[in-house]
Amino acid sequence: MTHAVLEASGLTLSFGAIKALDNVSFRVHPDELLSIIGPNGAGKSSLLNCLSGFYRPQAGSVRFLGQDITRLPTHRYAELGVGRTFQGIQTYASMTVRENILCGFHTRMTSGLFSAFLYWGRVRREEDRYVREAEAIIEFLELEELRHASVGELPYGLRKRVDLGRALAMQPKVLIMDEPMAGMNPEEKSDLARYILDIKEGRRIPVVLVEHDMDVVMDISDRVMVMEWGRSIAEGTPEEVRNDPRVIQAYLGVEA
Structure with a gap:
């Protein structure tokens, strides 16, 4: 079984x-x-x-x-x-589609505040990796033309799609x-x-x-x-x- x-x-x-x-x-x-x-x-x-x-x-x-x-x-x-989406939209209206999806990677990030402030090589490599993964999610959800659009300006259905993208960024x-x-x-x-x-x-x-x-x-x-x-x-x-x-x-x- x-x-x-x-x-x-x-x-x-x-x-x-x-x-x-x-x-x-x-x-x-x-x-x-x-x-x-x-x-x-x-x-x-x-x-x-x-x-x-x-x-x-x-x-x-x-x-x-x-x-x-x-x-x-x-x-x-x-x-x-354990990934989760909710009945209501949980996106950040003032941020772009890509920025919202990038927020979903926070549980996977290993860089601390000090190293992020100094922006050392390891931090840059980690950021580059998650940007590439965010782009893959954007492509999967067919949001390529909206990656730099402010989420608050999108129709309801597209905002729900961005919400799903952020859940996928958690790599559930x-x-x-x-x-x-x-x-x-x-x-x-x-x-x-x-x-x-x-x-x-x-x-x-x-x-x-x-x-x-x-x-x-x-x-x-x-x-x-x-x-x-x-x-x-x-x-x-x-x-x-x-x-x-x-x-x-x-x-x-x-x-x-």
Whole structure:
């Protein structure tokens, strides 16, 4: 059996009397796109926050590449290779596309403040390397003509693409995406879905995706997990989930 890249075991999280997660367990395997769906309030974002270190569950554990990372500081998740994008845009509006993407390399940089101030040879070589890698991401996301454009002047869909580029600059071993297509028009969604598939298949980075657009989810996912009231109620291939009576009743709705 293939070892999991990311594994949640019995995650339980409460906010006062509200149980956001109730004994949730699942695995993410290499070269896999796992989508997590469910109605608003199902616990999807709380689950992603536990997987990326922003929340600490009261019970259960998160394992990454076999290591228990549940209680590690949040920044260590990024350093280990857990990448994350959020529902809102997290770019720097006054900076260029390339500068925003370069910010994503900060967890990989080894130069200290003193050596950076003096701009020694090692610092220059490191900077040159990350500029080349940033350019590769810009080319991958088809942002070449916008590399020097100020991100605050870009349309919403392109700013989301820059946000994705910065997450890729972290060189993640797994990428967690929270509703990346929210607010996008159909053309922008189609473009982003293509990039997500290229990340999984071309860059071989497994993806955990929370998304409300069921057409996109069913089209690009390898597996789908369905949540309701903090629990996982179904898990399987898109076709299996689509035909699960519990899912139809809880989320997808019954066709007339």
